[in-house]
Amino acid sequence: MNDFVLSTKYLLAALLFICAAARADDLADRVAARLASYPVVRAEFVQERTVASLTKPVVSTGRLVFSREGLTWQVETPVKAVMTFSADGASDGGAAQAEMGRLVRALVAGDLRELRQSFDIEPRGDLERWTLQLKPRTLELAQYLRGIALGGGQHLEAIDVVEASGDRLKVRMKNFVVTP
Amino acid sequence: MSLKTRAALVLLAVALAAAACIAYLVRGVPLQTNLLAMLPPTERDPIAEQVVAKLAGAVGGRVVFMVSHERAGPARHAAEIFAGSLQRTGDLRAVMAHFGTVDLSLPARLYAPHRFGLLTDEDRAGLAGSGFSVRDAALRQLVLPLPAATALPLAQDPFGFYRRWLASREPAAGRLRLEDGYLAARDGDRLRILVLGELDGDAYDERVQQQLVASVERATASMQAAEPQSELWRAGTVFYAATARAAAKRDMERIGIGATLGVALLVLVAFRTLRPMLLGLLSAAIGILFGTLAVLVVDGEVQLVSLAFGASLIGEAVDYSILLFAAHLAAGAVWTPERGVAAVRPGLTVAVATSLLAYALLALLPFPGISQIARFALVGLAASYLTVLWLLPAFMQRPSARNPEMATGWAARLLDRWTAVLHGRYAPIAAIAIVAACVPGWLSLHPNDDVRLLISRDPQLAQQEAAIRALTGLDAGGRFFLVRGADEEQVLQREALLVGRLRALEHAGALARHQAVSDQVPPRSRQEEDRALVAKRVFGEPKTLLRELAQIGFPAASAKTLLQDFDSSREPLTVAAWLDSPLSTPMRHLWLSELPASVVTLHGERDASATAAITAGLDGVTLVDKAGSVSALLGWYRASALPGLLIAAAAVLLVLVLRYRREAPRLMLPVIVALLLSAAIFGYSGQPLTVFAIGGWLLTLGIGVNYAIFLREGMARRGATAMAVMLSGSTTLLAWGLLALSGVPALRQFGLALLSGIAGAVLLTPLALRRP
Numbered sequence: 039m040n041d042f043v044l045s046t047k048y049l050l051a052a053l054l055f056i057c058a059a060a061r062a063d064d065l066a067d068r069v070a071a072r073l074a075s076y077p078v079v080r081a082e083f084v085q086e087r088t089v090a091s092l093t094k095p096v097v098s099t100g101r102l103v104f105s106r107e108g109l110t111w112q113v114e115t116p117v118k119a120v121m122t123f124s125a126d127g128a129s130d131g132g133a134a135q136a137e138m139g140r141l142v143r144a145l146v147a148g149d150l151r152e153l154r155q156s157f158d159i160e161p162r163g164d165l166e167r168w169t170l171q172l173k174p175r176t177l178e179l180a181q182y183l184r185g186i187a188l189g190g191g192q193h194l195e196a197i198d199v200v201e202a203s204g205d206r207l208k209v210r211m212k213n214f215v216v217t218p
Numbered sequence: 219m220s221l222k223t224r225a226a227l228v229l230l231a232v233a234l235a236a237a238a239c240i241a242y243l244v245r246g247v248p249l250q251t252n253l254l255a256m257l258p259p260t261e262r263d264p265i266a267e268q269v270v271a272k273l274a275g276a277v278g279g280r281v282v283f284m285v286s287h288e289r290a291g292p293a294r295h296a297a298e299i300f301a302g303s304l305q306r307t308g309d310l311r312a313v314m315a316h317f318g319t320v321d322l323s324l325p326a327r328l329y330a331p332h333r334f335g336l337l338t339d340e341d342r343a344g345l346a347g348s349g350f351s352v353r354d355a356a357l358r359q360l361v362l363p364l365p366a367a368t369a370l371p372l373a374q375d376p377f378g379f380y381r382r383w384l385a386s387r388e389p390a391a392g393r394l395r396l397e398d399g400y401l402a403a404r405d406g407d408r409l410r411i412l413v414l415g416e417l418d419g420d421a422y423d424e425r426v427q428q429q430l431v432a433s434v435e436r437a438t439a440s441m442q443a444a445e446p447q448s449e450l451w452r453a454g455t456v457f458y459a460a461t462a463r464a465a466a467k468r469d470m471e472r473i474g475i476g477a478t479l480g481v482a483l484l485v486l487v488a489f490r491t492l493r494p495m496l497l498g499l500l501s502a503a504i505g506i507l508f509g510t511l512a513v514l515v516v517d518g519e520v521q522l523v524s525l526a527f528g529a530s531l532i533g534e535a536v537d538y539s540i541l542l543f544a545a546h547l548a549a550g551a552v553w554t555p556e557r558g559v560a561a562v563r564p565g566l567t568v569a570v571a572t573s574l575l576a577y578a579l580l581a582l583l584p585f586p587g588i589s590q591i592a593r594f595a596l597v598g599l600a601a602s603y604l605t606v607l608w609l610l611p612a613f614m615q616r617p618s619a620r621n622p623e624m625a626t627g628w629a630a631r632l633l634d635r636w637t638a639v640l641h642g643r644y645a646p647i648a649a650i651a652i653v654a655a656c657v658p659g660w661l662s663l664h665p666n667d668d669v670r671l672l673i674s675r676d677p678q679l680a681q682q683e684a685a686i687r688a689l690t691g692l693d694a695g696g697r698f699f700l701v702r703g704a705d706e707e708q709v710l711q712r713e714a715l716l717v718g719r720l721r722a723l724e725h726a727g728a729l730a731r732h733q734a735v736s737d738q739v740p741p742r743s744r745q746e747e748d749r750a751l752v753a754k755r756v757f758g759e760p761k762t763l764l765r766e767l768a769q770i771g772f773p774a775a776s777a778k779t780l781l782q783d784f785d786s787s788r789e790p791l792t793v794a795a796w797l798d799s800p801l802s803t804p805m806r807h808l809w810l811s812e813l814p815a816s817v818v819t820l821h822g823e824r825d826a827s828a829t830a831a832i833t834a835g836l837d838g839v840t841l842v843d844k845a846g847s848v849s850a851l852l853g854w855y856r857a858s859a860l861p862g863l864l865i866a867a868a869a870v871l872l873v874l875v876l877r878y879r880r881e882a883p884r885l886m887l888p889v890i891v892a893l894l895l896s897a898a899i900f901g902y903s904g905q906p907l908t909v910f911a912i913g914g915w916l917l918t919l920g921i922g923v924n925y926a927i928f929l930r931e932g933m934a935r936r937g938a939t940a941m942a943v944m945l946s947g948s949t950t951l952l953a954w955g956l957l958a959l960s961g962v963p964a965l966r967q968f969g970l971a972l973l974s975g976i977a978g979a980v981l982l983t984p985l986a987l988r989r990p
Contacts, residue, residue: 085361085363087360087361089360089372089771091371091372091373091772091773091776092360092372092770092771092772092773093771093772093773094771095771096357096360096361096770096771098357098360098361100361111362111363113361113362116357116361117353117354117357117358117361119357119358119361119362121362121363121364151404152404155290155397155404175397176396176397176398177398177399178395178396178397178398197363199363207363209363
């Protein structure tokens with residue numbers, strides 16, 4: 039068994055070595071493929087929102103469930119709130135939520151083509167420690183969004199959103215549980 | 219009056235008519251291709267009819283293109299080149315490929331001052347419930363992973379009421395998204411970009427159609443020259459109308475040329491000379507000339523369908539000449555024009571009388587198009603009849619050089635043999651067997667009154683339109699609600715009640731979505747109630763509000779500004795303000811301020827009966843369904859056309875009784891049996907029973923009975939008469955029967971009814987003769 043793991047590791051390393059020569063975009067593809075490979079992921083999150091018109095950041099905590107059906111965002115403190123971004127595109131909010139829903143769906147489904155329609159994706163690092171920098175491609179998105187940074191390793195661990203106004207949203211996720 | 223004077227008079231009349239016709243045609247042929255224009259007004263309510271026309275104008279003038287390419291850059295480039303090329307032609311009032319970026323300040327400018335009276339149903343319920351807390355509502359805006367402020371700065375909308383209201387009234391635009399000002403949708407491997415245009419003129423105007431189709435072709439060519447992989451889809455009434463016009467022209471040419479060539483060939487075979495053919499065509503042409511003139515004088519415009527029927531008129535008009543030529547052939551050396559006319563006049567007159575009677579009955583139908591056809595035929599056939607009696611003899615002074623017996627003997631022998639078969643010993647048994655075989659056919663006849671019978675839809679265009687609809691969500695059906703009231707407020711209130719029920723349907727999946735003014739401008743009473751609710755639950759205790767907002771992190775100044783904003787926002791939003799904003803542009807046609815009334819359009823209806831049922835108990839709301847009304851009308855005519863057919867048969871019988879007394883029923887026997895056989899054929903072939911098939915049978919009755927009359931009157935020269943009947947039948951089959959190939963289902967039905975009916979009538983004509 040150990041041998042197997044070991045040989046797999048070497049194999050992976052070799053593959054990674056070969057892939058390093060390939061286009062950097064491949065990292066984004068492999069990250070997306072990895073995130074999409076988990077059937078259901080549960081995690082805890084801490085979110086910090088910094089808004090210029092508020093005197094202090096708003097910190098919230100809660101739990102989330104990523105599944106093929108979409109993302110459920112369940113806030114526990116300081117107020118209870120639930121929001122679902124479903125994979126079939128149904129969302130009850132306006133353009134911003136629809137855009138967020140598309141982003142989430144694309145991540146859940148590993149569909150980078152969908153993401154690349156709206157964003158230029160700049161990957162950094164390797165599959166064990168990666169970040170994807172998303173820059174809006176269209177003027178419509180750029181009207182309210184400056185950029186999104188996604189980061190992680192085995193899982194998506196960090197989301198950093200910078201709005202056009204300069205307001206920021208920082209999300210950190212931990213304690214991942216993968217269930218088949 | 220001598221033969222020559224009469225002929226000269228006829229020629230003079232023809233010259234005058236031709237001059238008048240040319241005078242009309244020089245001003246351009248007012249050809250009407252909108253088949254729905256054949257129909258009478260369907261709505262009992264004149265305002266509904268007016269709104270239908272206005273909406274049809276607004277929708278009919280729209281053209282939609284989708285330019286596609288595998289990559290975004292070339293797709294945009296192709297769309298720009300296409301739109302630019304189209305713009306330069308000036309055929310469209312406006313062409314838009316690039317829509318500019320949405321000015322985010324526009325909604326804020328129109329709605330934000332009134333925002334405290336604008337609530338979604340969910341927020342209204344939340345505020346009214348006991349669980350509402352200012353702190354939680356404000357925090358929920360901040361803890362969800364969404365951009366905080368897209369509609370208004372956070373401090374002006376800390377609870378998100380306005381943001382959610384604005385989002386709730388954003389139309390779901392299918393899969394289209396704005397990308398750098400282009401409305402684009404990803405569709406498989408291709409990126410499709412929307413190009414919208416607005417027609418400058420009537421979509422049914424031939425010149426408008428031709429210019430646009432040519433310009434679109436040129437624009438497509440230059441687009442593909444620049445981006446070879448690019449593709450174009452198109453949708454719009456104007457393209458359907460243009461292809462329908464082209465198809466009708468093809469029908470007309472096919473029927474015109476096919477009938478002319480076929481008739482020429484038959485005449486040549488029978489008479490060994492084309493002279494009768496040319497004179498026959500002269501008589502038919504004179505008929506068409508007078509028919510067209512009558513229609514131009516009475517109606518001012520020519521229906522496309524009248525023209526198609528007009529081409530077929532050649533067939534029936536030529537019948538009359540054929541009878542005269544057959545008499546000429548049969549008379550041999552003893553022919554004089556006067557004697558020839560005397561020989562054919564009785565039969566011809568009875569035949570024309572029955573035909574005119576049938577057409578006159580058709581003219582009574584209140585379909586503008588059908589009564590036009592009837593006028594055309596009445597005047598045209600009468601003119602042809604007079605030409606045969608007064609003009610043609612002048613060209614037939616010389617007797618035939620052929621031996622009458624040799625020329626017509628074959629027809630006489632054929633008639634005798636066929637008559638013997640029809641009157642044979644086993645004929646009654648065969649008749650019973652045939653009737654028995656017909657019964658299942660009659661029983662399987664089923665009615666169809668669908669309005670689509672009137673429309674020939676190009677399958678490729680229909681496919682492109684369906685694809686565009688799926689991508690854009692631009693799938694407005696023909697049905698809409700008309701909401702009326704005493705004033706603006708009442709219209710909006712009634713509409714809001716309707717919209718509430720429509721939302722329930724949308725939730726249940728019976729409807730995709732709707733468009734209504736009250737979604738954009740809620741009734742004043744609703745706005746005042748909502749503002750009062752906000753005043754009580756949010757601003758009721760200003761001190762608590764300020765404290766809670768401060769705890770979350772709102773600076774004291776911004777919270778105070780919010781309170782001031784609320785205090786100064788007492789005026790509700792009005793329709794007038796909405797109409798003044800550029801935001802209302804795509805929906806302005808929904809508001810009819812002069813009545814006052816509004817239109818609620820329905821998109822993606824999946825359950826028509828559910829939509830129809832929801833008006834119960836709503837005042838001032840009418841479901842307007844033009845297509846449904848037209849179908850109902852067609853059904854009504856179908857139902858009344860059957861008794862009409864019986865009345866027509868009775869009328870023909872009456873004419874026959876006047877001349878033939880007790881023999882009259884026997885003369886009608888062939889055509890009646892032929893009609894029954896035709897009905898069975900419709901049943902067996904799965905053709906529906908429509909008002910158009912019955913119309914075809916009505917004409918079959920008028921024409922078919924002629925053959926029996928000709929034969930009965932012409933027994934003295936049996937061979938010539940039999941030949942005339944066979945020739946007449948064949949020419950009529952060629953002329954009318956070719957309609958069975960038409961692309962328009964209605965014409966096809968008409969053609970099939972005549973094809974089967976006339977064929978049967980010709981074959982069964984000997985039944986009209988007494989047993990030999």
